[in-house]
Amino acid sequence: MKKKKTELSREIGLEIAAICGKHFLNLEHLHYGYWTKDLEVDLANLRIAQENYANFLISHIPDGVRSILDVGCGRGQMAKKLVDVGYKVDCVSPSPLLSQQSRDLLGDRSDIFECYYEQLQTENRYDVVLFSESFQYIEPEEAIKKTLCLLNGDGYLLICDVFRTDAQSKNPQSGGHPLTRFYNIVSEYPLGLVKDLDITEETAPTIDIEGHIFKEVVHPVVNLLEQLLDNRYPFISKFLKWKYRRKIDKIYGKYFSGQRTGENFKKFKSYRLLLYKKTIPQ
Numbered sequence: 001m002k003k004k005k006t007e008l009s010r011e012i013g014l015e016i017a018a019i020c021g022k023h024f025l026n027l028e029h030l031h032y033g034y035w036t037k038d039l040e041v042d043l044a045n046l047r048i049a050q051e052n053y054a055n056f057l058i059s060h061i062p063d064g065v066r067s068i069l070d071v072g073c074g075r076g077q078m079a080k081k082l083v084d085v086g087y088k089v090d091c092v093s094p095s096p097l098l099s100q101q102s103r104d105l106l107g108d109r110s111d112i113f114e115c116y117y118e119q120l121q122t123e124n125r126y127d128v129v130l131f132s133e134s135f136q137y138i139e140p141e142e143a144i145k146k147t148l149c150l151l152n153g154d155g156y157l158l159i160c161d162v163f164r165t166d167a168q169s170k171n172p173q174s175g176g177h178p179l180t181r182f183y184n185i186v187s188e189y190p191l192g193l194v195k196d197l198d199i200t201e202e203t204a205p206t207i208d209i210e211g212h213i214f215k216e217v218v219h220p221v222v223n224l225l226e227q228l229l230d231n232r233y234p235f236i237s238k239f240l241k242w243k244y245r246r247k248i249d250k251i252y253g254k255y256f257s258g259q260r261t262g263e264n265f266k267k268f269k270s271y272r273l274l275l276y277k278k279t280i281p282q
């Protein structure tokens with residue numbers, strides 16, 4: 001399970017998000033959620049938005065599907081929902097913490113492959129390979145090639161994830177493959193498009209909530225900690241600020257500049273549900 005430093009930091013970030021989400025907000029999932037028009041955009045409703053998203057995703061699983069591979073299964077809640085409605089589901093999860101939570105939840109009803117998708121080795125074949133907000137972490141070409149090997153003859157690739165638009169100005173939010181590049185890559189493979197739904201509008205409110213938390217909670221707490229450090233350990237504080245000035249500037253720009261908004265998300269990102277069917281190569 002050898003991976004680069006950035007991937008490990010990202011995994012730790014996701015694990016922290018899972019712990020905080022569960023303990024402070026009773027959240028089960030790690031995705032953005034789906035805000036229907038009648039749902040008030042409020043942190044207290046994020047759990048409902050996440051349930052909406054899970055139901056939305058499940059409603060797009062084609063008829064006749066029996067087996068699903070959930071790639072990047074998070075805490076295993078989506079897999080559990082799928083198992084509960086009768087699908088046979090296995091999971092891929094590189095995080096030891098999230099894999100254990102998924103095992104505890106699913107018991108012997110599912111196999112949890114504790115590895116990165118790129119490293120998965122199995123003889124199993126599936127009717128659907130599902131990426132629920134996990135496609136962005138894997139090189140598209142590698143993900144598609146691997147998926148084609150793991151799908152049954154007429155299986156499906158189902159992606160629900162954020163992509164980057166072609167907007168030219170500087171993108172204040174990272175994450176997601178460029179959508180145009182993805183379309184170009186996928187067109188090279190024996191996969192026929194069945195559905196391509198844009199749900200950017202329905203996912204963007206989560207970014208407003210996230211931005212609000214950074215502005216009203218994280219930033220003031222960081223400022224207070226900084227004051228504490230300046231006061232108690234002025235030399236260490238000065239040294240750290242000098243040594244890590246570029247990193248600190250980057251973090252401030254990314255999280256505390258007020259650019260993390262639903263409006264910017266809609267400009268720079270495209271959140272899509274994409275369903276492809278494996279076809280016979282010509």
Ligand SMILES: C[S@@+](CC[C@H](N)C(=O)[O-])C[C@H]1O[C@@H](n2cnc3c(N)ncnc32)[C@H](O)[C@@H]1O
Nearest residue numbers: 029030031072073074095116117132133134137
């Ligand atoms: C944003 S979370 C989404 C979790 C879950 N699918 C959900 O919808 O709540 C991203 C997930 O992708 C997983 N992940 C990240 N990189 C991966 C990789 N290379 N292979 C497989 N899973 C990966 C993480 O461990 C995490 O479970």
